[in-house]
Amino acid sequence: MADDGRAKRLNMKSSQDGGVADVAELRARVAELESENAKLRLENLQQAGGIAALESEIGQLRRQAQRGGNHEVLPVVVSTSVDLSRLDTSIVTQISSFLGTARELLNLALTCKSFGWRQPVSTLNWSLVEDVARQTVCLRATDNEMGCLPRYGRGTATWLSILHRYEHLLMFDVLLGGFIQHRNGDKTAVCAKGEDYCDSVAVSGSNVMSSGAHYAEFLIKLGVRACIGIVRPMPGLNASAYQEMFFLFDKNLYPDFLAQRTDDWGNSDVHACEYDCDDGVMNRTKWDWENDEMDILWEGRECCESGDTVGMLLNLDEGTLTVYKNNRRLGVITDGLSGPYCWYVSLYKNQAVTGAVSIKRGALPDSDGATRA
Structure with missing residues (x-):
């Protein structure tokens, strides 16, 4: 009986020793997993920090580009090949x-x-x-x-x-007068309609230009009975109230136009300026009764024909409006500009000739008239 008791104590001790070993092994494995988990957490935090830094830098560069920043200061990075499959x-x-x-x-x-x-x-x-x-x-x-x-x-x-x-999208989203319409439903093109010698105007009202340089191209089709230029934005003008002839140089309408004036128009009193494609003269107005300038024979004056493209460069940093014909610079048609402007076209019929003009955004031309790539 004594021998049996000793055997039981030996078996119990052996079992206890094995259990202690198992617990120690489990604790070691838990410690190992916790260490690995900590490393993974650290790695994830480092990756998240890198992503956040990258997103912050992208945001800064976007804002700099929107402000017209100098792209030459952007860093040039030379790198070896990258496995894109490892990137999100x-x-x-x-x-x-x-x-x-x-x-x-x-x-x-x-x-x-x-x-x-x-x-x-x-x-x-x-x-x-x-x-x-x-x-x-x-x-x-x-x-x-x-x-x-x-x-x-x-x-x-x-x-x-x-x-x-x-x-390259610009469109005529405001039609003023009853003698103009979008051509074939295309809002980037307008044509004259109705009676002869009745002006109407199409304005690119959603494209307000307040600073910097802007270049647009106007393709003349079906005749040259068109004037092309810039005008103050007048979003409060009720287009439905003008269903007859409409002319930006109509003295009877000047009070309506000046009622739209806002503080951001600035100090310039040039509220509309246009190039007459028919004979190349310039017209501009202050919208008063005495100081309109009409049929000005400016330096560089040329007329246009059907199929020609008239380029307009509005540089509000310099306060100038420059005219181009088929990518060739004609010259500065007016200066002293400041505040906001919109592109516009004024059309009228002349007997069987119905003017039509389309608009698109173009690349800023170089000083010699050649467009940049």
């Missing part, structure tokens, strides 16, 4: 969206098939470039602008082509 797709998309223009995105697509080819993870089979172009258009374009853009359709219109169209 949303980060790559965000970085790509900073490129901003259709041409830059096209160049990106041409650099690497990973950017330009359709992504298998996308249910719509869009490439990275297509998705960035889509997001850019949807974020920037207003409802009116979207109505003037082609609709996306696989095989017919890509988002990259829609973005390119948006970048």
Whole structure:
């Protein structure tokens, strides 16, 4: 019986020793896992900090670009090849969206098939470039602008082509007078209608230019009975009240125009200025009864023909309006400009000739008249 008791005590001690060993092993494993977990947490925090720093830098560069900052100060980074599969797709998309223009995105697509080819993870089979172009258009374009853009359709219109169209989109969204209409429903083009010698005006009212340099091109079609220029924005003007002849140099309407004046018009008293495509003269007005300047034979004066393109460069840093014809600089038509302006076209019929003009945004020309790429 004594031997049996000793055997039981030995078995119990052996069992206790094994349990202690198991507990020690488990504790060691727990410590190891906790250490690994701590390392992963630290790594995640470092990655999150890097992403946050990257997003902050992107935001700063976006704001600098919007203010017209000097792009030459941006850092140039030389790097070895990067495995894009290790980067989150949303980060790559965000970085790509900073490129901003259709041409830059096209160049990106041409650099690497990973950017330009359709992504298998996308249910719509869009490439990275297509998705960035889509997001850019949807974020920037207003409802009116979207109505003037082609609709996306696989095989017919890509988002990259829609973005390119948006970048060059200007439209005549305000029609004043009863003798003008959009041509074939296209808001970027207008034509005269109705009676002969009855003026009406189309204004690009949603495109208000208050600072910097702006260049637009006007294609003349079906005759040259058109005047092209700039006018103060007048969003409170009731277009429906002017269904007869409308003329920005009509003295009877000057009180209506001046009632729209705001403080941001500034000190310039040039409220409308135009180039007459028919004979090349310049007209400008202060909207008073005595100081209109009409049929001015300015230096560089030339008339236009059907098929010509008239370029207008409004430089509000210098306060000048310069005229171009078929990418050739004619000269400065007026100076002393400040405050906000909009593009406009004034049209009228002359017997069988019906003027028509379309507008689009153009690249800023160099001093010699050649446009930049």
